[in-house]
Amino acid sequence: MPTLVMKFGGTSVATLDRIRRAAKRVGVEVSKGYDVIVIVSAMSGETNKLVGYVNETSPLYDAREYDAIVSSGENVTAGLMALTLQEMDVPARSWQGWQVPVKTNDAHAAARIEEIPTDNINAKFGEGMKVAVVAGFQGIGPDGRITTLGRGGSDTTAVAFAAAFGAERCDIYTDVDGVYTTDPRITDKARKLDKISFEEMLELASLGAKVLQTRSVELAMRYKVKLRVLSSFEEQSDEAGTLVCPEEEVMENRPVSGVAYSRDEAKMTLVSVADRPGIAAAIFGPLSDAGVNVDMIIQNIAEEGRTDMTFSCPTDQVKRAEKALNDAKDAGEINYHGLVADTAVAKISAVGIGMRSQSGVAAKMFKTLSDEGINIKVIATSEIKISVLVDRKYMELAVQALHDAFELEKA
Ligand code: ADP
Ligand code: ASP
Numbered sequence: 001m002p003t004l005v006m007k008f009g010g011t012s013v014a015t016l017d018r019i020r021r022a023a024k025r026v027g028v029e030v031s032k033g034y035d036v037i038v039i040v041s042a043m044s045g046e047t048n049k050l051v052g053y054v055n056e057t058s059p060l061y062d063a064r065e066y067d068a069i070v071s072s073g074e075n076v077t078a079g080l081m082a083l084t085l086q087e088m089d090v091p092a093r094s095w096q097g098w099q100v101p102v103k104t105n106d107a108h109a110a111a112r113i114e115e116i117p118t119d120n121i122n123a124k125f126g127e128g129m130k131v132a133v134v135a136g137f138q139g140i141g142p143d144g145r146i147t148t149l150g151r152g153g154s155d156t157t158a159v160a161f162a163a164a165f166g167a168e169r170c171d172i173y174t175d176v177d178g179v180y181t182t183d184p185r186i187t188d189k190a191r192k193l194d195k196i197s198f199e200e201m202l203e204l205a206s207l208g209a210k211v212l213q214t215r216s217v218e219l220a221m222r223y224k225v226k227l228r229v230l231s232s233f234e235e236q237s238d239e240a241g242t243l244v245c246p247e248e249e250v251m252e253n254r255p256v257s258g259v260a261y262s263r264d265e266a267k268m269t270l271v272s273v274a275d276r277p278g279i280a281a282a283i284f285g286p287l288s289d290a291g292v293n294v295d296m297i298i299q300n301i302a303e304e305g306r307t308d309m310t311f312s313c314p315t316d317q318v319k320r321a322e323k324a325l326n327d328a329k330d331a332g333e334i335n336y337h338g339l340v341a342d343t344a345v346a347k348i349s350a351v352g353i354g355m356r357s358q359s360g361v362a363a364k365m366f367k368t369l370s371d372e373g374i375n376i377k378v379i380a381t382s383e384i385k386i387s388v389l390v391d392r393k394y395m396e397l398a399v400q401a402l403h404d405a406f407e408l409e410k411a
């Protein structure tokens with residue numbers, strides 16, 4: 001039997017009624033002759049609630065316990081989805097990650113899937129089971145403890161299962177009907193794309209477009225998974241949604257294809273650091289050891305042997321970063337006069353493979369922001385993206401202005 005992976009995100013399983021609606025879609029695919037692997041997220045809001053409990057209990061928590069707690073939302077929806085399918089006379093059962101088992105590395109809260117043995121589930125398909133419902137986002141580490149794959153990780157579970165089972169397609173059902181030129185919640189001029197290249201989707205995802213988790217796009221690209229994003233609320237058709245596919249299959253050729261934003265950024269500045277060889281290693285080594293994901297970095301020009309070092313990281317890692325830097329200072333490994341955290345910034349990025357061949361994109365981006373009176377705090381570029389940090393209060397305005405400037409509403 002051909003296999004299909006169908007993933008339902010938090011809003012698509014937010015109530016028993018929506019689970020029923022999702023189960024009906026699964027039933028349609030079963031009736032076409034597919035063996036279906038359904039990956040479910042927790043009900044929307046559930047994971048946030050669990051993360052909140054953890055932070056309130058222990059701000060610098062043990063990540064193994066964090067995983068034990070936040071993975072639990074998916075257990076509920078997996079069981080409920082299996083029950084709902086059984087009520088519809090579709091033979092189904094649920095699996096938690098460890099039961100499959102979804103084997104991951106030991107990077108708690110940001111684990112990577114290493115292996116998904118297929119024998120267990122395939123044996124059940126062989127016995128007439130039609131749907132395997134698997135709790136997304138979770139796995140089991142080498143030490144036998146529960147791991148999670150990072151926020152939005154159910155997308156990655158879905159693509160990893162599609163790769164492991166050689167599925168015909170991986171359909172990601174969500175609350176929008178595809179991938180847009182920018183988050184449709186920020187501007188109604190956002191345009192749905194029929195296709196988007198893996199490369200661009202990868203950048204958009206890693207720069208904050210949470211419609212797909214970055215790692216899921218990486219896996220789909222590597223294992224050539226046919227990946228589609230579509231709405232669980234609209235009518236189903238073969239052309240629905242957005243196909244994420246190789247660059248050659250996308251016809252559009254423009255300098256910028258999409259604009260992404262990330263709200264939860266913080267800018268940290270080490271004021272007056274002694275400028276000497278090895279100083280960057282002495283600062284960023286301890287940050288990395290503490291699990292801080294440093295993104296942009298600027299080192300200012302040194303005066304009288306001292307310099308300012310600025311970097312950005314996710315807002316929820318500021319406490320960890322401060323502790324790591326203060327500890328390094330107390331240990332005499334670095335020396336600085338002050339540590340300033342600005343937690344009210346956002347990152348705005350323009351992405352497009354057309355940037356490889358067309359110049360002037362950065363200049364246009366900077367001019368557009370300046371015309372709106374928006375000050376740029378940090379800039380970073382790569383081959384197909386330009387990112388800037390701005391005050392968070394300008395985030396939506398910046399996205400809208402760039403979307404207009406690059407005429408993204410026009411096909
Ligand atoms: P799910 O719970 O189904 O995984 P998510 O909330 O993780 O859904 O992702 C879907 C959301 O991603 C949309 O509601 C939308 O607000 C947001 N989003 C951000 N950027 C984009 C984009 N470029 N295209 C579509 N959706 C986007
Ligand atoms: N429930 C998890 C989260 O909110 C995983 C997911 O929905 O993809 O991050």
Ligand code: MG
Pocket residue numbers: 009152155210211212213
């Ligand atoms: Mg998601």
